[in-house]
Amino acid sequence: MSKKLIVGLVVFSMLVSVIGTVIFAEETVRLSGWVSSPEETKLLKKLLKSFEDEHPNINVKYEPISGNYMQKIQTMLAAGNAPDVFYLDSSEAPTLMNSGALQPLDKYIEETNFNLDDFSDSLLNGFTWKGSVYGLPKDVSTLALFYNKELFDKAGVEYPDKSWTWQDYISAGKKITKDTDDDGEIDQWGMVLNANLSRFLPFVYQNEGKFIDVEKSKMVAGQNALEALEFYSNLKNKYEIATTPSGVGAQWLGDALAKGNVGMVLTGNWTIPYMENNAPKVEYGTAVLPKKKQRATLAFTVGYVIPKQSNKKEAAWKLLSYLTGKEGMRKWTNLGLALPSRHSVMESFKYQDDPLRQALIDGIDHAHPWQFVPGFGPVLDTINSELQAVMLNGKDPEKAIKAIREKGNKEL
Amino acid sequence: MFLRPFNLMKNLLSYIKRESNQENIAAYTMLLPALVIIGLFLLFPAFYSLYLSFHEWKLIIPQKPFVGFQNYKALFSDGLFWRAMWNTVYYVIGVVPTQTVIALFLAMVANRAIKGKKFFKIAYFLPSVTSSVVISIIFLHLYAKRGLINYALSLVGIQGPNWLEDPTFSLEAIMGMNVWTTAGYFMVIFLAGLQNIPDTYYEAASVDGAGPREKFFKITLPLLKPQIYFVVVMGMIGCFQVFDQVYVMTSGGPANSTTTIVYYIYKYAFEYFQMGYAAAAAFILFVIIFTATLIQRRYLETDISY
Numbered sequence: 001m002s003k004k005l006i007v008g009l010v011v012f013s014m015l016v017s018v019i020g021t022v023i024f025a026e027e028t029v030r031l032s033g034w035v036s037s038p039e040e041t042k043l044l045k046k047l048l049k050s051f052e053d054e055h056p057n058i059n060v061k062y063e064p065i066s067g068n069y070m071q072k073i074q075t076m077l078a079a080g081n082a083p084d085v086f087y088l089d090s091s092e093a094p095t096l097m098n099s100g101a102l103q104p105l106d107k108y109i110e111e112t113n114f115n116l117d118d119f120s121d122s123l124l125n126g127f128t129w130k131g132s133v134y135g136l137p138k139d140v141s142t143l144a145l146f147y148n149k150e151l152f153d154k155a156g157v158e159y160p161d162k163s164w165t166w167q168d169y170i171s172a173g174k175k176i177t178k179d180t181d182d183d184g185e186i187d188q189w190g191m192v193l194n195a196n197l198s199r200f201l202p203f204v205y206q207n208e209g210k211f212i213d214v215e216k217s218k219m220v221a222g223q224n225a226l227e228a229l230e231f232y233s234n235l236k237n238k239y240e241i242a243t244t245p246s247g248v249g250a251q252w253l254g255d256a257l258a259k260g261n262v263g264m265v266l267t268g269n270w271t272i273p274y275m276e277n278n279a280p281k282v283e284y285g286t287a288v289l290p291k292k293k294q295r296a297t298l299a300f301t302v303g304y305v306i307p308k309q310s311n312k313k314e315a316a317w318k319l320l321s322y323l324t325g326k327e328g329m330r331k332w333t334n335l336g337l338a339l340p341s342r343h344s345v346m347e348s349f350k351y352q353d354d355p356l357r358q359a360l361i362d363g364i365d366h367a368h369p370w371q372f373v374p375g376f377g378p379v380l381d382t383i384n385s386e387l388q389a390v391m392l393n394g395k396d397p398e399k400a401i402k403a404i405r406e407k408g409n410k411e412l
Numbered sequence: 413m414f415l416r417p418f419n420l421m422k423n424l425l426s427y428i429k430r431e432s433n434q435e436n437i438a439a440y441t442m443l444l445p446a447l448v449i450i451g452l453f454l455l456f457p458a459f460y461s462l463y464l465s466f467h468e469w470k471l472i473i474p475q476k477p478f479v480g481f482q483n484y485k486a487l488f489s490d491g492l493f494w495r496a497m498w499n500t501v502y503y504v505i506g507v508v509p510t511q512t513v514i515a516l517f518l519a520m521v522a523n524r525a526i527k528g529k530k531f532f533k534i535a536y537f538l539p540s541v542t543s544s545v546v547i548s549i550i551f552l553h554l555y556a557k558r559g560l561i562n563y564a565l566s567l568v569g570i571q572g573p574n575w576l577e578d579p580t581f582s583l584e585a586i587m588g589m590n591v592w593t594t595a596g597y598f599m600v601i602f603l604a605g606l607q608n609i610p611d612t613y614y615e616a617a618s619v620d621g622a623g624p625r626e627k628f629f630k631i632t633l634p635l636l637k638p639q640i641y642f643v644v645v646m647g648m649i650g651c652f653q654v655f656d657q658v659y660v661m662t663s664g665g666p667a668n669s670t671t672t673i674v675y676y677i678y679k680y681a682f683e684y685f686q687m688g689y690a691a692a693a694a695f696i697l698f699v700i701i702f703t704a705t706l707i708q709r710r711y712l713e714t715d716i717s718y
Contacts, residue, residue: 389667
């Protein structure tokens with residue numbers, strides 16, 4: 001091949017691509033999220049395909065992130081090569097919204113008359129910062145009480161229902177907890193608990209306490225939080241009706257339920273498909289979390305956001321508003337992993353009448369968002385360490401609460 | 413002014429042309445790739461992290477305001493930092509002497525004419541060429557509540573704890589694993605040292621009526637001083653920097669019982685993204701390791717060869 005020919009070919013191909021861009025104006029939008037299951041990825045890809053069909057001049061490049069998600073996203077943001085649209089957990093949202101790395105969506109919402117009223121207020125608030133909306137919630141998950149029907153039947157305890165209070169944990173737990181093979185070691189547990197704030201916090205809210213005053217960005221862990229912690233640790237250390245997941249050889253609470261020798265766990269929607277696949281024989285039910293002074297649970301929500309550095313914001317908004325739109329959300333939530341965050345989608349939700357999901361759906365009404373203030377990371381880790389010290393090492397709850405307050409007020 | 417660069421070039425050229433300098437030039441040219449790599453990946457990051465330790469940098473916010481000694485002040489007032497420091501010192505004090513003594517013992521055994529010597533040498537050395545993550549994952553299973561270790565204990569009637577989930581045992585469990593991993597490597601170092609000691613010394617000592625105890629304390633130990641220095645310093649530095657095992661096995665928990673200083677640095681740098689604060693902690697670690705090495709150099713190093 002002669003040199004001239006090569007040069008000619010190169011020039012020609014460049015010309016074609018330039019003309020192509022001008023005529024078709026095809027844009028590629030990058031989308032990132034974490035990977036929780038193969039089904040989820042498959043469905044997301046299908047959703048993206050139908051988006052591309054509706055918007056022939058936008059290409060979506062799906063770049064899933066495995067491993068430490070926030071670490072990767074923050075590094076990409078710092079390096080200036082973040083994806084144009086990405087998942088953001090509500091608990092991480094304040095840090096990012098406060099940093100100025102995210103694009104406020106108000107302008108686009110207004111321009112396209114996007115209806116925000118359809119979203120649950122508390123979920124949308126998770127992605128609102130100083131009056132601007134930075135992201136739209138794609139779905140929501142709540143915590144409920146998952147219980148093993150067979151163990152309840154055997155112990156002659158009635159299934160949990162709305163009338164349950166904290167006291168019922170103890171009375172049911174005592175009847176279920178057993179040493180079934182008489183080897184001196186308990187092998188059937190009333191409950192499995194996690195020494196982690198994401199499972200303990202509902203108890204604090206149920207006792208009308210809180211850990212943090214979000215508006216004042218101040219730690220307020222007080223008497224009510226202390227009482228909740230005392231109760232939580234007593235379940236394991238005083239009444240001895242509960243253990244941690246590793247105590248039954250499980251990785252997490254849903255896994256503990258799947259073992260079949262656990263009466264009750266506090267977990268969420270994601271446990272339902274897990275049980276279907278891993279423990280189809282374990283018969284279980286769900287109920288709203290037992291109350292104390294009030295009823296409360298936690299809501300975990302994930303939103304789609306656009307970084308300020310994206311240079312394809314228009315196309316990114318089209319994608320974002322499609323994925324969180326009625327049609328996109330309906331398809332997405334039909335997977336069964338999470339609940340819709342739009343009222344209208346909830347009305348026609350595929351699992352609307354599913355008895356297993358009823359308690360989770362009911363929970364949305366009294367759910368507190370799993371969300372704190374910017375830079376809460378070190379405080380959250382301290383809370384979890386103190387919880388572990390109380391649960392596993394029998395540390396005095398009062399000292400733990402004091403240590404949490406100190407660390408919190410130092411960091412915030 | 414304008415002549416300056418020209419003069420510089422001229423001087424440089426005349427320097428290159430001079431015969432006596434040729435050797436230097438050749439040497440530096442050959443060193444250049446190594447110097448660039450060391451400078452870029454070792455020296456620059458080291459000094460940059462010192463610079464960062466006086467600034468506040470949140471990674472996604474490009475501005476890095478100067479904060480003076482504020483990061484250091486915050487560090488010293490953080491209970492968790494001291495906890496991590498204590499855990500690390502405890503780790504060093506526990507692991508370094510143990511692994512040194514065990515390595516020396518293994519080397520002495522391997523230095524004798526025993527059956528299956530080669531097999532044992534390989535068996536003990538194998539852990540040190542295995543990825544620490546793989547080892548950690550295997551030990552996760554060994555240390556489990558119903559793991560192999562507790563099964564072995566149950567055979568002699570002891571009910572073992574849930575090693576890694578019990579704050580009383582978690583750090584010790586990782587320390588034990590570390591000793592097992594590194595002892596074999598240091599055994600090889602000691603073995604090399606032992607084989608360098610001429611047999612004539614021992615023979616002469618035998619003639620003079622020295623028993624095995626005297627031989628060990630008067631001949632073996634003093635002549636192994638260079639190896640002991642090496643093993644203690646490397647062991648100490650390795651222990652001060654313990655991270656991967658903690659990251660894989662316990663994530664610093666439970667209740668911060670295994671949070672070591674490097675894990676603490678990692679948390680602040682790559683989970684909370686407080687780079688300046690983490691850099692300050694890293695610099696303190698550097699000062700500690702540097703000082704500890706200097707002290708050991710003072711007492712253990714010897715340039716006397718026999």
